[in-house]
Amino acid sequence: MNLALKQDPAEISPKAPKLQQATMGHRFDAELVAVTKRYGPGAPAVDDISLRIPRGSYCCLLGPSGCGKSTTLRMLAGHEDVTEGAILIHGTEITNKPPVERGTSMMFQDYALFPHLSALDNVAFSLKVRGVAKEERRNQAREYLELVQMDHLAERLPNQLSGGQQQRVALARSLITRPKVLLLDEPLSALDPFLRIRMRAELKRIQKELGISFIHVTHSQDEALALADLIVVMNDAVIMQAAPAREVFETPANAFVARFLGGHNVIRSEGREVSVRADQCRLGRMPGMRALEGVIGMIEYQGTQVRITITKDDEDYTVLMDAPTYFAQSPEIGEPGVMSWEASDEHVLG
Amino acid sequence: MTARRPRSFYFLATLLGLFIVFLYAPMACVYILSFQGPNGGMSFPMTGWSTHWYEVLFGGTGGQGMGDIAASFRRSIRLALIVAVISAIIAVSAGMAYRRKFPGSNFVFYSAITSMVLPGIFVGFGIALTFNLLGWRVNWFTSGIGAQLTWTLPFGLLIMFIVLGRFNPSYEEAATDLGANARQRFTDVIVPIILPGIIGIMMASLTSSYEETARTQLNVGTGNTMPMEVTGLLTASATPVLFAIGTVTTLFSFTLVGLTIFALSRLAKRRTMRTAA
Incomplete structure (x- = not known):
């Protein structure tokens, strides 16, 4: 698929700062500045974390369950309010903007494909709510299904697809919004081990092909090491270490990182x-x-x-x-x- | 394989058998007796077979102590349809509201559910008295619908709470993520997913409204509903025309149920059919 073709300015909503992006040359696709999330009195879920994700990175948030990695991702997505701090995407502050205005798109752990819509209509959903005509949105959706090699099953309903196929559709559905940053919440955890390894190669391929940043939450060390340009190890609501995979593995910052990586x-x-x-x-x-x-x-x-x-x-x-x-x-x-x-x-x- | 069934199996199977006989045998009697000969009475034996009592029934008010069945049927259906729609709308709205805790939510919930256990006749009486006190006339469109809602709504609410309780919140988050506004989230995602539940509420409300008397009888004003008419007939006349009414209304109910199942399976089929395309 020719991705350059997708940059047709007529298709870009007036708010999408494509031109600005080209001229400003942001250094980081996503930045967290002293971000804290509190659900109530007591220990915060995310405690004053700062992180910069360079352009076009595959970033894995790695940590045990309850460490705050999913909350961090949901704050990036705008599905969770930020208690303190700021979030920037492509150098623009989006801390309190609604999900759709952030330039992020989220792929949910259970994929959250709409059960009443075919794969094609699921992918076309974001165009539908923007009022794109039926033919047009279906054509575009078909292209994205091709990108994830699902065009042959476009008319299937989600419950007629296997886990791996559902995931591909979910990926296409997220990508069609042309996100600046794609957020993935434990995307591989529902798959069997064999498929998991195949899908992670696929994720990496698509990330390289699109050149956007992927932020991927996982509790699997193997997954993080295999995929990530940048591994962010979290524990107890704080970042333990954020560094390239090799650096994290060879020079763990502390005993937790060393033990958790295995x-x-x-x-x-x-x-x-x-x-x-x-x-x-x-x-x-x-x-x-x-x-x-x-x-x-x-x-x-x-x-x-x-x-x-x-x-x-x-x-x-x-x-x-x-x-x-x-x-x-x-x-x-x-x-x-x-x-x-x-x-x-x-x-x-x- | 010589897996012997335990004794409890035979006991429970017999119990179930008896229950089914108890449930359906009397109805079968009604259906059979409705074809009683013109000179036959309200009980066995049959004195010949005829469709005489159906002719009496459909022939209008022909002198046999028959009220205006057709008119009361129309009244009941009109009432039931309105009540079904209102119940569904309120139940869906309440279900949506209850996905978040709000102050007093428990109180509102329990007070709505309580009307399930209150004796219907007193609820009906209370409504009629209140209308009287305020100097309003009871009327099927005001007190009638209101009285029936006290009966259908709690069930509708419970169904909706269950349906929405099982609704995966990430569908909504996904819709938000994809740019849907609140209205689009509701019409394009939530409603299609919970549609079978909504149809269920409408059916449950329709049937319970159609057969309700305790709350309805004092509140519909002039003109009987179907169950009131039948009750009236039971005391006023004693001919097998009652059985004819019973058979026709049962047919009607089964048709309704059949249509619903048909509609739901069509809905499911239309969704899967697109696979073939």
Whole structure:
């Protein structure tokens, strides 16, 4: 599909600042400035967070349930009032604007496709409420269904579509509003693991193709690492770390980030709290390396790797070793186990 | 497989069987007796078969103690249709309002539901007395509709609360997100999704209005409704024409139910039909 074609100025509502966008050259697609959300007395749901999302980023808000990531997304979408602070999209403040005037579009966790409308009419809905004529809006909707490869099922009702197909329709329905920022609320959580991996590749492809920012809420570390240009790890209503995927994984800012991302051991070493990647730890005492003694609590064979859990003082530590090394050593559950690591692989946590 | 059914199954099945016989056998008697011969009485045995009593019924007021059935039928239907529409409108509005808590919402809710348990005859009496006190004349269009609403509305409200309670709020958020204003959200998203519930309320109100007497009888003013007419006939005359009335009204009710089911399935079908296109 030729996306440049969609920029036909006649189709743009007079309020959409396309020209302004071209001349001003905003640096950030979305900015949160000291945003707080309180539902009542007590701890806020989102506590004074600030975040800048550069142009054309795939940004993942990652965190455990109840950390405030969905509330943050809903504030961006305008479905939740902001208690304090400001939100900017493309450099324009939109904190108190209604959803439709923000330049955002939201894809809901359960997709929220209108059950009484066909896939095509679902996608055409935003054009319908703007008064676009039937033929015209259906033609446009068809193009967006093509983008998500759903044009062959355009006449189906949502309950006649599989989860993955519904998601594609929901995506098309959001994209047809030509958002500056697309907001996705746990978009892959309802899919089976196989489909999840396929759909996330699809999301990434579409994001690159459109060049707009996607803000994607997830509690899956794998998903965030696979997709994100920018990972924002949240916990207890605040941002723990916001950085590119590699930086977050290699240099977690604190013990929470290291633990939540997984694949890390958080260890007290030389009086400091450090993290060491589990794949850089070895089983057995090695000369010149730091070590920790415990008992082998669990062994999980994972194909290419074997995951060995060493328990010490009720704390679990993980060694990821490649399968040949494991079979050479053949440790057993219940045996004493030593975990070793290079001092240079330690990353000091803040 | 030798899965034996437990004894309780046979007990409960017998109970259900008895219940069904108890429910439908008397009605079957009514239908059969309505074809009683011209000289037959109100009970078995049948003295020949005829459509005599239907002729009497449709023949108008022919001297057999018959009131004006046709007119009271028209009165009842007119009343029922109006009550059904008003109930649906109020129930939908209230349902929408109750999706948010507001001060006094519990009080309003319980006071609306209470009229389900109040003895209908006293509700009717109360309304009539109040009208009298205020010097107004009871009239089917004012006190009549009002009295019937005290009966149909609580059911309508409960149905609507259930329907809207199951309504996924993200439909509305999605509509807002896509640029729909409040009116478009309501007409293009909410109403189509809850339409089966609205039709249900109208049907429930229509039938309960059609057969209501306790609240209605003192409040419709001049001119009987159908149930009043039938009750009157029961005391005034004792001919199988009553059974003919019973059969015709049952047919009417079943037609109504059949039409509703037909309409709803057409609605569902029209939605799926588009798949083929």
